[in-house]
Amino acid sequence: MSLPRIFRSATFRFAGLYLLFFTISVGLLAVFLFFHVRDSLEDDARNQISNEFNLLLFEFHEDGLDELLEETEERIEKNSTPNRLLYMVQSPSGRVIFDRIDPVSPPYGWQYITSGRSALFYFEELSNGYVLGVGKDLAALTTAERAIQNVFLWGAVVVLLIGALGGFLLSRRLLAIVDAITRTAKSISDGHLNERIPLQNTGDEFDELGKTLNQMLDRIELLVANIRQVSTGIAHDLRTPLARLRGRLETMRQNPSLPADDVDSAIAEVDAILQTFAALLRLAELETGTLKAGFGSVALKDLVEQMVEAYGPIAEDSGKQLVLEDARSVSIAGDKNLLQQLLANLLENALEHGGSTVQVSLQLKGKTAYLEVADNGPGIPAEARSQVIKPFQKGETSHGTGLGLALVVAIVQLHGGTLELVDNHPGLLCRATFPIFEV
Amino acid sequence: MKLLLVEDDKATAEFIIQGLKEQGHTTDHAANGLDGLMMAQDGHYDVLILDRMLPRLDGLTLLKTLRDAEDHTPAIILSAMGSIDDRVTGLGAGAEDYLVKPFAFAELYARICSLARRPPIRQIETILRVGDLQMDLIKRQVTRAGKTIDLQPTEFKLLEFLLRHRGEVVTRTMLLEGVWDFHFDPKTNIVETHISRLRGKVDKDFPTSLIQTVRGAGYKIDVSA
Numbered sequence: 001m002s003l004p005r006i007f008r009s010a011t012f013r014f015a016g017l018y019l020l021f022f023t024i025s026v027g028l029l030a031v032f033l034f035f036h037v038r039d040s041l042e043d044d045a046r047n048q049i050s051n052e053f054n055l056l057l058f059e060f061h062e063d064g065l066d067e068l069l070e071e072t073e074e075r076i077e078k079n080s081t082p083n084r085l086l087y088m089v090q091s092p093s094g095r096v097i098f099d100r101i102d103p104v105s106p107p108y109g110w111q112y113i114t115s116g117r118s119a120l121f122y123f124e125e126l127s128n129g130y131v132l133g134v135g136k137d138l139a140a141l142t143t144a145e146r147a148i149q150n151v152f153l154w155g156a157v158v159v160l161l162i163g164a165l166g167g168f169l170l171s172r173r174l175l176a177i178v179d180a181i182t183r184t185a186k187s188i189s190d191g192h193l194n195e196r197i198p199l200q201n202t203g204d205e206f207d208e209l210g211k212t213l214n215q216m217l218d219r220i221e222l223l224v225a226n227i228r229q230v231s232t233g234i235a236h237d238l239r240t241p242l243a244r245l246r247g248r249l250e251t252m253r254q255n256p257s258l259p260a261d262d263v264d265s266a267i268a269e270v271d272a273i274l275q276t277f278a279a280l281l282r283l284a285e286l287e288t289g290t291l292k293a294g295f296g297s298v299a300l301k302d303l304v305e306q307m308v309e310a311y312g313p314i315a316e317d318s319g320k321q322l323v324l325e326d327a328r329s330v331s332i333a334g335d336k337n338l339l340q341q342l343l344a345n346l347l348e349n350a351l352e353h354g355g356s357t358v359q360v361s362l363q364l365k366g367k368t369a370y371l372e373v374a375d376n377g378p379g380i381p382a383e384a385r386s387q388v389i390k391p392f393q394k395g396e397t398s399h400g401t402g403l404g405l406a407l408v409v410a411i412v413q414l415h416g417g418t419l420e421l422v423d424n425h426p427g428l429l430c431r432a433t434f435p436i437f438e439v
Numbered sequence: 440m441k442l443l444l445v446e447d448d449k450a451t452a453e454f455i456i457q458g459l460k461e462q463g464h465t466t467d468h469a470a471n472g473l474d475g476l477m478m479a480q481d482g483h484y485d486v487l488i489l490d491r492m493l494p495r496l497d498g499l500t501l502l503k504t505l506r507d508a509e510d511h512t513p514a515i516i517l518s519a520m521g522s523i524d525d526r527v528t529g530l531g532a533g534a535e536d537y538l539v540k541p542f543a544f545a546e547l548y549a550r551i552c553s554l555a556r557r558p559p560i561r562q563i564e565t566i567l568r569v570g571d572l573q574m575d576l577i578k579r580q581v582t583r584a585g586k587t588i589d590l591q592p593t594e595f596k597l598l599e600f601l602l603r604h605r606g607e608v609v610t611r612t613m614l615l616e617g618v619w620d621f622h623f624d625p626k627t628n629i630v631e632t633h634i635s636r637l638r639g640k641v642d643k644d645f646p647t648s649l650i651q652t653v654r655g656a657g658y659k660i661d662v663s664a
Contacts, residue, residue, distance in 0.1 A: 232520055236492060239519040240448055243541030247454035250544055253655075274541065275624060278521055282623075285522045294527065309593050310619055313632045337523065341623045348626050 011174040015167025019160065026159060030152035038145055042120070045136040046110070049122050052085055053134040060126055068132070072098060085136055086119055092129035104131060118142070177206050181213065191292030193221045224288050231284045239277065246270050279403040283391065286410040291335055298334045300369060300434070301327045304362050307343045315351055315358060322351070325361040330369045332434045334415045342411040345404045346373040346430050353377055355427055369434045376427040385421040408432070440555050442466045443482065445475030445498065446490040446517065451540070455488065458544040459551075472496025479505055484512055485555045488547075491518035491529065499532040506533035513554035515547075526622065545656035549608040556607065567602035570649055570662040572641065574602055583645060593618070594637050601650065601660040610657035634658060 060068040072087045076098065079085075086099040094103045102115050108123035108131065121135030180198050187195040196217060197210040246267060253263045285291065308324045315322035350358040354375025363370040380388060391406040408430075412419045417434040442459060444466050446452040452468055459466045467482065469475035472493035479487055479501070487505075489498040502514055514536075516529045521539040529537045536550050567574040571584045581588045581598065590598065600617045601609065611630045615621040619629065634650065642648040651659045 231522075236519040239540055240451070243519070244448070244450040244454070246541040247451060247544070251454065251457070270541075278539075278624070281522060285524070291523060294523070306619075309591070310629055310633075311627070313636055314627050314629065317632055335523070336620070337622045340619075340621060344621070344623070344625050351627070 009171045009175050011171040012167050015163070015170055019163035019167060022163065023156060023159060026152070026156060030148070030155075034145065034148050034152075037148055038141065041141050041144055045120055045138075045141070046122075048085065049120065049134045049136055053122050053124070053132070056087075056132060056134065057124070057126075060132070065126070065128060065130060069097075083137070083140055085134055086121070088121075088131075088133040088135070090131040090133070099135075101133075101135075104133065112138075181210065188217065189289065189292075190295075191290045193217075193224055193290060224290070227284060227288060231281050234277075234281070239274070242270060242274060242277075246274075276403065279407060280391075283403060283407055283410055286338075286407070286414050289414060291338070291414060295333045295335055297331050298336050298339055300330045300332055300339070300362055300371065303336065303339055304343065304360060304371065307340060307347060308360055311344075311347045311351065318351065319356070320351060320354075321357045322347070323357065323359050325359050327362045328364045328369075330362060330364050330436065332369055332415065333437050334434070338411045338414065342408050342432065343371070343373075345408050346432075349373075349404060350375040350377075350428070350430075353428075364436070367436050369436055371432045371434070372429060374424045374427060374429040376424065379423060379426055379428045380421065382423070389419065389421070440464045440485045440551070441483070442486050442488060442551065443469070443475070443479055443484045444488045445469045445472065445479075445493060445501065446488070447471060447493050448490070451490075451517075454544070455547065458548065462548060470494075472498065472501050476501045476504060479512070480508070480510070486551050487512050487514040488551070489514055489516050489534075491516055491520065491525075499529065502532050502534060515550055515554060517542075517547075523622070543610075543655070545608070545653075546610045546612060549610045549613060549657060552607050553604060553609070553613070564603075567599065567605075569602060569605045569660055570647070571645075572602075572649055574599060581641075583641060588640050590637075590640060593633060594640065597633055597637055598641065598660075601658065604660075606659065606661050608653045608656050608659050613657070 056068055056072060059071045069089060072089065076084070076087060086101075088096055088098050088101055090096050090103055096103055101113055101117075101119075101121075104111070104121075104123055106125070108125060111121050111123060113119045113121055113135065118138045119135045120138055121133045123131055123133040125131050177200075184195050184197045196214045199207050199210050199214075201207065249263055249267045249270065252258055253260065253267070304327055305324065308322060312322050347358065347360070350373050354377035357376050359372075359374045361370075361372045361374075363372075389405045389409050391403055409419050412432050412434070415434050417432055420431045420433075422429045422431060442464055444452060444455055446455065446468070447470050449470075452470070456466045456468060467478055467484075469478050473495040475489070475493065476496060487502075489502060491498040493501070498516055498518075502516070505512070505514075514534050516532075516534040516537045517540055518525060518529065518537065519540045526537050526539075535554055538547060538550060565576050567576065572581070573583070574581050576599070579595065581590055581595070596618050597614065600614060609617075612624075614630045615625070618633075621629075638648070638650050642650055647663050649660050649662065651661060651663065653659050
């Protein structure tokens with residue numbers, strides 16, 4: 001299993017989409033948490049500041065400015081941790097003592113100090129014109145914020161990695177199941193009708209799907225077997241009496257009192273019926289697709305050359321020309337016998353109905369082989385072309401069973417190709433295409 | 440030749456037995472597969488003629504049983520089933536030849552004769568001869584009365600097939616199968632056309648004809664009687 005294929009799989013795309021939503025929701029959670037934590041930390045700080053401020057204000061009201069200053073100094077000395085509260089007193093002249101911050105001016109109240117240090121302060125003017133401020137350094141708050149940011153950033157990375165790994169594993173598991181189904185279907189369309197989708201016996205929806213498909217395949221196999229049985233039955237029940245009839249006629253042929261010509265033409269009639277039969281049964285056999293199981297590599301060029309050599313003298317004897325124009329070295333997966341029959345039918349048609357020249361070519365374009373048989377005869381009108389390839393539809397001048405082109409189409413389709421009848425200006429051009437498989 | 444026919448259809452069996460009798464051969468007949476198997480194991484036959492669909496034991500199983508017991512009597516399968524699959528399984532079961540019903544008696548007879556004559560160990564021949572005609576398979580050269588004859592590849596193959604069966608009748612179908620590897624019946628007279636070309640090269644300028652037409656059956660290459 002190649003890696004790029006996994007990334008193209010539907011499951012992986014679903015997993016990716018899920019991961020995206022999951023990441024967004026985690027991100028939203030992070031934002032919410034971030035603001036919540038920040039708010040509550042700030043609330044704490046405000047409470048702490050308010051309490052301290054009120055205590056100091058009380059001292060001032062009770063004992064005056066000197067006591068306030070003394071008390072404040074005492075507090076600063078008592079608590080020397082970097083996380084302690086900050087204090088400032090500003091004289092009416094603008095001099096700041098204790099924790100040095102830039103002088104403040106009205107309106108007072110809650111303020112964020114950013115110059116020098118980052119802190120939250122509460123200021124209030126005392127009755128003697130002095131300003132008292134209590135604050136808290138925001139460094140702690142910023143540290144907490146950063147910690148939260150880091151946790152979520154790394155969390156996101158881990159989530160993405162685990163999610164991608166999960167998506168990869170999930171895709172691989174599902175791809176394995178889907179691949180098994182695809183392989184089975186491919187094998188069946190290649191004629192191995194007894195193939196079934198392997199079941200895991202887990203009872204999950206894939207097993208259900210597999211079971212249902214297998215039931216359908218059982219049914220198809222049964223139908224194909226029935227068709228085959230019916231054909232075999234027809235073959236046996238009708239061919240055996242015809243064989244007897246032919247045998248009788250042959251015995252009669254030995255009898256000198258009977259007109260030999262009449263018996264001969266009766267034998268010819270029986271043979272014609274049998275030929276139609278053979279063609280019909282072959283058509284049925286082709287359409288079940290089971291012959292694909294016997295496919296091998298066929299060198300088309302050799303085959304075309306051999307057929308042109310076989311039919312060349314026949315063309316010459318009837319004053320026509322059979323020309324092999326261009327034959328590229330091409331191998332396809334197929335049945336040599338059927339391909340011979342295909343070309344024989346096309347050549348016979350062209351020699352019978354076409355003009356003075358029949359041209360055969362074998363070309364290779366990309367991954368497709370083009371086998372063309374073209375004549376310069378009267379051709380077939382465009383509206384009749386789709387008709388002649390159907391069983392028992394034949395041109396007015398044809399003496400055949402009316403199954404020739406139908407057989408050609410069935411053989412081409414069995415090989416995964418197409419048959420086109422186009423105007424050759426003048427005449428008819430039959431173009432059979434075959435997909436090429438790397439051998 | 441001593442032959443065994445295993446065929447359940449009475450009329451077909453009679454037709455074959457009668458024909459073989461006229462050619463001077465005795466034929467034992469079994470009407471079902473089991474009897475056929477027992478007779479085949481007891482008697483020493485030159486060729487077995489087996490119908491494919493038989494009561495009690497089908498022709499292919501019968502043949503497989505014989506082959507498993509190292510009995511390599513040449514066998515020809517007769518079958519009303521003419522599909523490609525059937526032919527493949529028929530030959531796979533160990534049959535030397537496979538003939539689809541109905542058939543002309545001459546077709547069957549030519550094939551039986553060919554099987555009966557098949558040497559047990561095929562020696563490697565490099566030069567085939569009939570009369571003053573000689574084919575060198577290594578040099579791929581054909582001469583008649585010392586004169587070199589130029590042949591197209593198909594004509595060469597056709598002549599080689601005839602020479603390998605010299606003195607035997609080969610039918611049109613045998614030639615289609617053996618020379619062209621065609622297992623279907625083409626509408627046109629491929630065999631007749633190519634034989635006539637070959638005659639033009641091999642027989643036309645010589646006092647005697649080697650390639651003979653056997654009426655109602657096929658062709659034969661032999662020194663003319």
